[in-house]
Amino acid sequence: MRTLPKLSALTLAAAALTMALAACGSSSAGGSGSPTTAQAPTEATPSEKPVEVSDVDPRAAITYDGGIQIVDTSDGSVVADIEKEGFLRLNPAGDGRHVLVSSSAGFEVLDLGMIVKPHGDHNHYYTTTPGLTGAVIEAETPGHVVTHAGKTAVFDDGTGTVTIFDTSALEDGQLSPDELTSFQTNDPHHGVAVPLAGGSVLVTEGTEDERHTVHERKADGSIGAESTDCPGVHGEATAQGEDVVSFGCTNGSVVFRDGQFHKVPVPETYQRSGNQFGSPDSPYVLTDYKTVEPVDGAEPEHPTKVGIINTTDATTTTVELGSAYWFRSFGRGAAGEGVVLTYDGKLNILDPASAKVTKQVDVVSPWTEKENWQEPGPNVKTAGDFAYVTDPATQKLHLVQISTGELLSSLDLSVVPNEMTVIDAELKH
Template sequence: MLIKSSALALLSTLALAGCGAEESAPRSADAPSSDAAATEVQTPQPRLAMTYDGGVAVLDAATGEVLLDEKVDGFVRLNPAGDDRHLLVSAAGGLTALDLGSWTDDHGDHGHSWTTDPRLTDFTISAEEPGHVVPHHGRTTVFDDGTGVITAFDPADLAELDEAEPSLDTWTLDQAHHGVAVQDGHGNLIHTVGTSEARSGIRMITAAGNELAASDECPGVHGEAFAGDVALFGCEDGVLVVDGRRITKVDSPDAYGRIGNQAGHESSPYVLGDYKVDADAELERPTRVSVIDTRNASLRLVDLPSSYSFRSLGRTPDGEALVLGTNGSVHVIDPAEAVLTTSIPVTKAWQEPTDWHEPRPTLQVIGGFAYVTEPATKQIHVIDLADRKVVRSIDVAHAPNELSGVSG
């Protein structure tokens, strides 16, 4: 039985002190009503957020200037909120909206770009064990691994946090597990099925809880990605592709061929996935990735010159696949041909730590640039994807762990 309800979010118990910035010009009439101090700027201003041991910092992506440094207890994670302005910061007790303070209002043939001081807001979605966050089709879905509660909201409502909190829809699963859920454009919910001991597949239900489709052919189901409106979920022996109400199993070429982390693209039919074959490994360091064509449910493998980690996958704006290797290079893959085309040297060689909480070089793509952290040197390297080279490096005060951002 699955229970659905609606509720307002709980307030955060985190310390939510803001950070000062330069004085801004008065708000234009086109700015959101809750952003009285917003300043209109000529071009979008990308911003980065990085976690470190003890907090989260927001940086100007162009200059590296620290715009906010917020102390947060415990292990901190970053998740895009779905509006290209806010992130959801996972920490003890829930997920709190972090306003990066840079966004563009689209007016069709033109846009208006704005900046304001970044801040950790008071809006928190309570969660016993904050899990996967999935923005898709104007809805953002949060999974609580500890309770099996799924929460969904409209990320556009985050722009008005000073006036009202987003309306939340919630569903409660019979069995809590390390799962993931997503709402499609029709209000239907796709969620994983499992227990604290094992996960077996997915279900698609209406907003009222009526089952539309299901599959139990996905042992160890983990992670999701989208190729346009087609959803993909990883399994220990392949993937499930969900197109409308049709669920198709794509088998791995190996009996155990785990695809647990994926990177999709809004206009490409191809999904990039990792690929592991040792079910007994404490930490497998794979040297192949998978490319799934969601149009014909095919899967191909690509050999790489190095291993990589779960924070190594990315996609360029035009759909190329990127993999940050432990040899220090970003490997570029043509997904249509499933071949490695070039490698871009970025960091010194590194080894993935056994503990997944520990920092390791991380890849994040924002617009036409790829950002790569190097915890050993406390730097963030910036790659111009058009020129295929590192154009600058940003020195930071702490060893960066997770990295995310907005295009501004």
């Protein structure tokens, strides 16, 4: 068993270093990547020797006004409560243990304190006290986090910088300079990068005002396949197969498959699927489906249809749910099922292959999306065969088994939940 050294908070703070990262290559315009730094915030939690236990249940990281709670999803007990100001976003790091917290500092590493060690035909389980590890990838405006092909990529919208590391590098909760590579896109924009198994990266290009390009950036910095027919590019999802990725646009999505981009035709002139949700065991990608182009001062669209993209032939179908949803309503099940929470309080479970709703589960009280998306609203996350649903109105965390459509438990929370992610230590993302 790997034993973590015991360090005092003072020692950690004194040992904090600013690490300048050299760019791993130039952008398509020939510009070099700007430095990315990683350093330790002063609220770092000391490391401790892990304690062996009989099993570890999934843990939920939940933000609230003033911090982050780590909750044991088996009984609702609070494993840790971390004070932290500001609006915080939570992103699974992909290793079944850590979360990247988007904060004013950048992407901070949060350890949920669950460790699984394979040992022949069985596993050993350990726990430690959750907390921020002290590692942070500095970012002016931390944006999308994507895990794929054993790597994790983060995008700084404020500088257009992409930083990538092997997901396994987080085993010790730290990120050293030689574990990180970075490169710069042409201009700062709200972008995304997806590492591929072959060593290249799919990355967006654009500006703060306009973006419509996704291309394959090879390891040497050269550009391979490219699509410029993706206006408003936003949102991505990986699907079954090696390096199959879908991107949302405002004129129908684009799918990268077999080394090429394929446009997904849609009947509407304007069709945005900017929130996409994939599964490694399914060729189908679940999306939102908007068809009304936004106009300043007009009421935002609240669609009741969702989209299902078949990545094998780049086609899409829609499913009418009869009630609206928002971007935090979505998830995928262990067998590739789609789940969508709607305003009527129901969790809709879909079969993507038939584009049918197979089950509806009454989970939360009826709700509507708030005008400010940063205010608390119901949040859906999935891990394996289970969907976890928060209800800020009642301060509850609900657990639904996706395959059976059964509401298994409703746990009391001591805070009003906002953002959430759920980590099952036995599942790598």
